[in-house]
Amino acid sequence: MIIRVQPGLGIPIYLQIESQVKHAIAAGVLKLDDALPPVRRLATELRINPNTVARAYQNLERDGILRTVPGGGCYVNGQSPGLLKSEKLRRLKPLATQLAVEAKQLRLGREDLVQLLENSYDELNAKEPGEA
Amino acid sequence: MSDLAIETQSLHKHYGAVRAVDGLEMHVPRGSIYGFLGRNGAGKTTTIRMLAGLAHATGGQMRVLDLDPQINRIQVLERTGLVIEKMLLSSMTGDDLVRFNRGFFPRWSDTLARKYVEVLEIPMKRKFRKLSTGNQTKLCLLLALAQGAELLILDEPTAGLDPIIIDQLLRVLVDDFANEGRTLFLSSHHLSEVERIADWVGIIDRGKLLLEARLDDVRANFRSVCVVGEKLPVAGEGDVFRARIGEGTTEYVVRANAEAFTAHLRSQGATVLDVSAMNLQEIFVELVGKGEADVPMEVLA
Secondary structure: OOOOOOHHHOOOHHHHHHHHHHHHHHOOOOOOOOEOOOHHHHHHHHOOOHHHHHHHHHHHHHOOOEEEEOOOEEEEOOOOOOOOHHHHHHHHHHHHHHHHHHHHHOOOOHHHHHHHHHHHHHHHHHHOOOOO | OOOEEEEEEEEEEEEOOEEEEEEEEEEEEOOOEEEEEOOOOOOHHHHHHHHOOOOOOOEEEEEEOOEOOOOOHHHHHHHEEEEOOOOOOOOOEHHHHHHHHHOOOOOOOHHHHHHHHHHOOOOOOOEHHHOOHHHHHHHHHHHHHHOOOOEEEEEOOOOOOOHHHHHHHHHHHHHHHHHHOOEEEEEEOOHHHHHHHOOEEEEEEOOEEEEEEEHHHHHHHOEEEEEEOOOOOOOOOOOEEEEEEOOOOEEEEEOOOHHHHHHHHHHOOOEEEEEEEOOHHHHHHHHHOOOOOOOOHHHHO
8 A cells, every 4th residue: 555645735744644543444455454654764755754664554543444453564454444423424524515615615515415425335345355 | 851852041152233132032842853944044053052062052952862952962962863065084094083082971882873874885894084975964864863862953964965865864863763752853944844844833934933732733734715805804813924916806814823814804795715734834834934924923923
C-alpha cells in the first residue's frame, strides 16, 4: 500500500495518514491481519517526523482499526471499530453536511445525492471479499 | 532531564542600537524536527550562534540540552552537531577533517562516517574550499552525524542545493537522526521543505517569535475566510489575526476556531463565501509580510 501526504493541504499530516489507511481498508487494499509499513520506514519514505506517523498509528489503534504487537509491528484489526452507533454518526455528520452543502450549491437534487452515495458505498462493498 | 532540547527566555543580542535578537522566547521539544523560519536578517543566524556558544547574549537565558551554552560551551558542542556556513578549515580535505574532528567527540563513529561518504557520495580527497556547495553541506552533515550528536542545528542547510540533493539530505536526516528520537533544529526560508519534514515551527521576525506551534495544529487551525456583509468584526477580535477589506468582500485570517467564527458571522447576517486552508508559505507571508496599515498585532502589542 502506498501512503502519500500533502504538507500544504491544510489537513494535519497524521489525519491524512489515518484517512488513507481507513480508505485502504474500506476498499479492500488492506485486509485483515495485513501488516502496515513500520513507523520508521514510512517516516523515511515520506520525509516526515516519525512522531507524526506514530501518532496516526496510535489513533487508529485507539479506534480498534489497527493492533500493535509489541516489537512486532502494526496489523489490520479484525474487529470493527468498537464505537457506539451514535458516535459513528457523530463523526460522519460534518462530512454529510459538507456533501449536502456542495450538492445544494451545484443545484443537485436530493435523489441524485442519495444515489451518488449509494453508488460509492456499493463500489467499496464490491471490492471487499465478504469479511466476517 | 527537561522535555525541551532548547529553551530561551527573553533572549537578547544587541549590536549597538540594532536589536538582532529582541526578547526571544523559544521552546524546542526533544525529538522534534523544528523549523526556525524567518526572512533574511530576522535574527536566525544570530540566535543559532548564541545557542552554539559562538556569540554572547546581551541578556536573557538559554538552555541547550539542559546546559547553558555560555558557561558549558564545550559540553554543549560535544553533544550538538552544527552545520553552519564557513565553520571548517577550508584548506583541509574531507579525510583530514574526519581525522581532525574524531578526536573531539567521545561518541564519534567511524562506521557512520564511512557510511555517509558512500551514501552521500562525498569526494573526500579534495580540499573543502574546492568542493561544490552541495558537497560542502554534505561533508558538514557527515561530520555532525558521525559525532553521535543528540541535537543537530542546521543553518540554512538547503541553500544553494539542487532538489535531488535536498531530498537525499532530508532522507538521511529522518532516517538516521529523527528515527533515533534525536532533535533536529533547522533554520530556513525554503518553506516547502520545512513544511514537509518539520513537525514544529517557530517564525521569527525582527528578533522575536511571531508564532511557535506544532505544524499539524497550524494546518488544522489557520484559515482564510472570505465574507460579504456589514459591520464586520475587525482584526484583533478573538482569533481574528488579520482583516483585509476589499471591494465588497472582507478577507480574514483566523488562527483558530474558524467554524465558530463563520457561525458568528452568519448569525450577524453576513454571507460567508469561502473558508480555505492555508499552506505554510501563505501563513508566513500573512505573519511576516508588511501589509499597508495592517501591522500584525503581536508587533503592536
